[in-house]
Amino acid sequence: MYKIPLIVFSMLLIFVVPAFAYQSLQEIYEAAEPSGEYDKFIELDPEVEYLGNLHISDPINVCLIGNGAIIHGRPYMISIGAFFGRLDVSGCIVIGGSYGIYYSTQSSGLVFNNTIVGCDQYGIATIYQDEDFGVEVWNNIIVDCYYGFYCIEEHHPVYLGYNTVYDAEVFRYAEFCPS
Numbered sequence: 001m002y003k004i005p006l007i008v009f010s011m012l013l014i015f016v017v018p019a020f021a022y023q024s025l026q027e028i029y030e031a032a033e034p035s036g037e038y039d040k041f042i043e044l045d046p047e048v049e050y051l052g053n054l055h056i057s058d059p060i061n062v063c064l065i066g067n068g069a070i071i072h073g074r075p076y077m078i079s080i081g082a083f084f085g086r087l088d089v090s091g092c093i094v095i096g097g098s099y100g101i102y103y104s105t106q107s108s109g110l111v112f113n114n115t116i117v118g119c120d121q122y123g124i125a126t127i128y129q130d131e132d133f134g135v136e137v138w139n140n141i142i143v144d145c146y147y148g149f150y151c152i153e154e155h156h157p158v159y160l161g162y163n164t165v166y167d168a169e170v171f172r173y174a175e176f177c178p179s
Helices: 003-015 025-031
Strands: 033-035 038-043 049-051 054-056 061-065 070-073 078-082 085-090 093-096 099-103 107-112 115-117 122-126 135-138 141-143 147-152 159-161 164-166 171-176
Touching: 025 038, 025 049, 025 054, 070 078, 078 085, 078 093, 078 107, 099 107, 122 135
Parallel strands: 038 061, 049 070, 054 078, 061 085, 070 093, 078 099, 085 107, 093 115, 099 122, 107 135, 115 141, 122 147, 135 159, 141 164, 147 171
Antiparallel strands: 033 038
């Protein structure tokens, strides 16, 4: 008589409670304070696991220092994305999601010393980023993603080097040529 409720309760503990254990990276971003040259300065705790889907759509300077913290990506979403402004990302471990780290229109920044694992699409993508300031990508480890690194023709990073890309499903480095 008590077996069915006990099994249901056990399943809820196993599958539902871990989802509440992650801190939202977007909420931490929204609460972040300025420091030095950055409008938002975020330093993550390596003892805490975070939930991705961070979208930076303001034209501001943001620094995200991971300190080895794990960021869980969500299916069909960007784990860390800059759509305007400057984003410097270092020391993060991004697991899953569609995109690990993504730079889009009018964005710039530094991406270094990160580990990105198991993205459905791109480990790191720079698509039409701000050419005046550029994006620099170095010393990252990208494993088991569809594309390791992805960019658009004539919109390359200012610097791209010393990245280690393993087990990319299609290409380790890919460039889309729209013309």
